């Protein structure tokens with residue numbers, strides 16, 4: 001995820017209030033949210049529903065009262081989901097108490113998270129707290145950032161004799177909600193993030209930009225997926241289950257796997273997205289892309305950007321990692337090159 005201060009800095013430097021910022025690989029919507037909070041119009045597209053729900057809830061959160069009521073309703077009907085909760089694979093029984101499982105099954109069945117503000121906000125608060133430290137989430141001990149492999153997790157909990165924490169979902173979520181809403185809801189300029197594939201959604205995006213009464217984007221500000229990173233969906237399998245997906249992960253059947261793993265398909269995807277985005281931008285637009293410094297991703301992204309924007313002047317800035325990366329936590333001692341910012345300015 002982009003650090004918020006970095007996103008604010010780029011947006012303040014390259015745009016004016018009232019301008020439009022486009023992010024075709026929006027993730028959790030950091031760039032779009034930063035645009036909206038700084039008086040710009042942010043427009044984003046995200047393929048993974050988990051990122052999309054977070055982004056949507058940041059841009060259009062329901063009121064605290066409405067979300068509390070919705071969570072209370074789920075709590076009331078949760079006992080009806082006794083059977084569904086009992087039939088879940090072993091992983092769920094060791095990860096969550098029966099009480100939490102019933103609540104989650106109710107949320108999975110009832111929340112219309114893609115259409116109703118109260119439901120995407122309730123879903124976002126559930127997704128954030130679904131797993132993490134044992135005493136700070138709804139789950140048995142897990143990492144917060146990504147879902148563990150179910151077999152590994154079950155073995156680990158067994159070895160460490162760890163049982164799921166006895167949390168009361170409604171009380172736990174109420175506390176989290178109160179903390180989130182403590183400063184009230186932020187004032188945001190009209191902005192939007194769409195769920196889907198940029199390759200398909202970008203061609204019609206000018207209608208949406210017009211319907212927001214916004215000018216053509218002055219800044220394309222994004223961070224594309226890295227080549228070889230196939231896990232945008234796999235890492236979030238448990239959260240994707242809560243959004244209606246399968247109860248166990250499958251590494252091989254990920255719909256989008258081939259597009260990031262195969263270098264040619266990766267290039268094709270990047271080229272299509274940047275080409276289609278180029279058709280929407282203002283003539284004096286700036287392109288700001290943060291990506292991986294490793295050779296394949298870096299070379300491919302740079303070549304594609306220079307091909308799609310031949311009239312712009314490219315500068316770049318290395319962004320070496322200052323802190324250990326996630327793979328280092330698992331014993332990976334290889335040096336990490338970090339990230340790079342590719343910036344294309346009007347010549």
Ligand SMILES: C[S@@+](CC[C@H](N)C(=O)[O-])C[C@H]1O[C@@H](n2cnc3c(N)ncnc32)[C@H](O)[C@@H]1O
Nearest residue numbers: 001002025027028030046047048197198223225
């Ligand atoms: C590096 S992440 C972006 C993170 C983002 N800058 C943030 O702050 O959260 C890249 C994102 O692109 C999304 N993505 C990959 N291919 C896509 C496509 N064709 N259309 C839309 N989103 C896509 C992935 O799901 C992933 O969330």
